[in-house]
Amino acid sequence: MNMQRRELLKGAGAAATLGTLGLAGCAMNTMGAPDKARVLVVGGGYGGATAAKYVRLLSDYKIDVVLVEPGDAFVSCPISNLVLGGSKLMADITTPYSGLSQAHGVRIVKDMVASIDATRHVAVLASGANIRYDKLVLAPGIELMWDNIAGLKDANAQGRILQAWKAGAETAALRRQLEAMPDGGLYAITIPEAPYRCPPGPYERACQVASYFKAAKPKSKVLILDANPDVTSKGPLFKKVWAEAYKGMVEYRGQHKATAVDVKTNSVKFEVQEDVKADVLNVLPSMRAGAIAVQSGLANSNARWCNVNYLNFESTAAKDIHVIGDSIQIAPAMPKSGHMANSHGKVVAAAIVAELSGWEINPAPMLTNTCYSFVDAKNVIHVASVHEYVAAEKTFKTVAGSGGVSAAPNEQEGGYAWNWARTIWADTLA
Numbered sequence: 001m002n003m004q005r006r007e008l009l010k011g012a013g014a015a016a017t018l019g020t021l022g023l024a025g026c027a028m029n030t031m032g033a034p035d036k037a038r039v040l041v042v043g044g045g046y047g048g049a050t051a052a053k054y055v056r057l058l059s060d061y062k063i064d065v066v067l068v069e070p071g072d073a074f075v076s077c078p079i080s081n082l083v084l085g086g087s088k089l090m091a092d093i094t095t096p097y098s099g100l101s102q103a104h105g106v107r108i109v110k111d112m113v114a115s116i117d118a119t120r121h122v123a124v125l126a127s128g129a130n131i132r133y134d135k136l137v138l139a140p141g142i143e144l145m146w147d148n149i150a151g152l153k154d155a156n157a158q159g160r161i162l163q164a165w166k167a168g169a170e171t172a173a174l175r176r177q178l179e180a181m182p183d184g185g186l187y188a189i190t191i192p193e194a195p196y197r198c199p200p201g202p203y204e205r206a207c208q209v210a211s212y213f214k215a216a217k218p219k220s221k222v223l224i225l226d227a228n229p230d231v232t233s234k235g236p237l238f239k240k241v242w243a244e245a246y247k248g249m250v251e252y253r254g255q256h257k258a259t260a261v262d263v264k265t266n267s268v269k270f271e272v273q274e275d276v277k278a279d280v281l282n283v284l285p286s287m288r289a290g291a292i293a294v295q296s297g298l299a300n301s302n303a304r305w306c307n308v309n310y311l312n313f314e315s316t317a318a319k320d321i322h323v324i325g326d327s328i329q330i331a332p333a334m335p336k337s338g339h340m341a342n343s344h345g346k347v348v349a350a351a352i353v354a355e356l357s358g359w360e361i362n363p364a365p366m367l368t369n370t371c372y373s374f375v376d377a378k379n380v381i382h383v384a385s386v387h388e389y390v391a392a393e394k395t396f397k398t399v400a401g402s403g404g405v406s407a408a409p410n411e412q413e414g415g416y417a418w419n420w421a422r423t424i425w426a427d428t429l430a
């Protein structure tokens with residue numbers, strides 16, 4: 001155990017003791033800013049890492065921020081499809097967490113939160129340590145709903161049928177499966193019904209795999225089996241790319257809801273249609289809020305997503321727990337994206353700093369989103385939107401006339417997409 005962690009856990013234990021004595025609440029100093037308030041952030045992805053940094057920045061470094069994250073480094077899902085396409089490496093999508101600790105004084109604990117006692121304001125880590133909090137930001141991303149597709153969990157455990165829907169070791173493993181596939185083989189991806197993480201992500205992935213096949217295995221095919229009736233994002237643009245750049249290589253079939261997989265035959269079964277056998281199967285099950293949110297009773301929308309008060313992202317099920325990122329029940333037209341999670345992170349940080357400081361919170365927060373999709377190694381299409389809080393309806397709605405979508409794939413947007421990635425990684429982590 002390193003020195004920083006030992007001290008943190010010592011402090012956390014002391015704080016928990018204070019908590020039981022009823023002294024855990026934060027006192028105000030003469031500036032009206034909180035003194036010794038602690039924000040605990042669960043999950044160091046796009047939402048959590050941003051919230052951690054911005055609570056420190058917006059509180060003028062007065063609020064203590066502890067970030068619990070099991071990963072050694074931040075591995076980005078955005079751009080991870082390019083690792084499958086072969087134009088980028090895992091190192092290109094990996095950023096250390098040291099920026100958050102060194103530049104911003106966020107205390108990082110490499111662990112998992114195992115349970116949350118919302119009444120006592122204490123989180124229990126997998127290692128057994130307790131951490132007291134005044135405010136908790138819960139940003140655990142998604143959990144894959146294995147049970148919705150029979151046999152999938154085992155197939156994943158055997159390393160046979162992968163998802164790679166959380167970037168990391170599986171991304172590299174799926175790339176190896178594609179490399180090992182013979183020319184003339186079939187890659188099939190199944191897509192669950194919306195909402196799921198990153199609406200255009202599976203279609204971008206199909207383009208990336210096709211781009212690799214076109215260069216290295218031109219007799220191979222890509223089959224997209226979508227539970228939705230039609231392409232859920234940038235549909236006309238993706239379809240044009242498949243029909244033109246990947247003519248005869250990519251096939252799209254809507255309304256294909258996967259129900260089971262069979263590792264012996266490497267095939268997938270559907271509610272209605274015939275089974276499909278493929279050389280590389282990439283089966284994406286339905287998704288819900290990260291496991292810790294579900295286990296803590298915070299996924300109170302259909303036992304799947306977490307309802308929040310959109311003004312400050314506070315859970316409707318527990319006071320002082322604010323849920324952000326992919327785990328939340330979305331407002332109309334709000335995508336489950338990294339850019340959106342980063343936007344949530346800033347709104348929640350501002351609201352928490354205001355609440356802990358006794359200030360009025362911003363009554364009209366705004367969110368933005370841009371989602372770039374690489375259709376090959378260089379050409380990109382985007383969709384963008386701006387979302388405003390509408391007080392009368394207590395929700396976010398897109399601002400009329402804001403945002404838009406590309407006219408066609410182009411290299412200039414390829415440059416913009418790279419700048420977006422570098423900028424958001426710096427904004428989230430540096």
Ligand SMILES: Cc1cc2nc3c(=O)[nH]c(=O)nc-3n(C[C@H](O)[C@H](O)[C@H](O)COP(=O)(O)OP(=O)(O)OC[C@H]3O[C@@H](n4cnc5c(N)ncnc54)[C@H](O)[C@@H]3O)c2cc1C
Binds near residue numbers: 046113205372
């Ligand atoms: C292939 C692909 C491509 C994508 N492309 C784009 C794109 O181009 N643009 C875009 O904006 N979005 C994109 N996305 C979507 C984006 O990755 C997600 O929307 C974003 O990661 C959500 O952020 P989050 O903070 O909610 O979750 P995450 O970024 O997944 O972070 C969750 C973190 O919580 C941690 N965690 C989970 N449980 C616990 C626990 N109990 N204790 C402690 N830590 C825990 C996890 O280790 C993880 O680090 C893409 C996604 C995929 C899969």
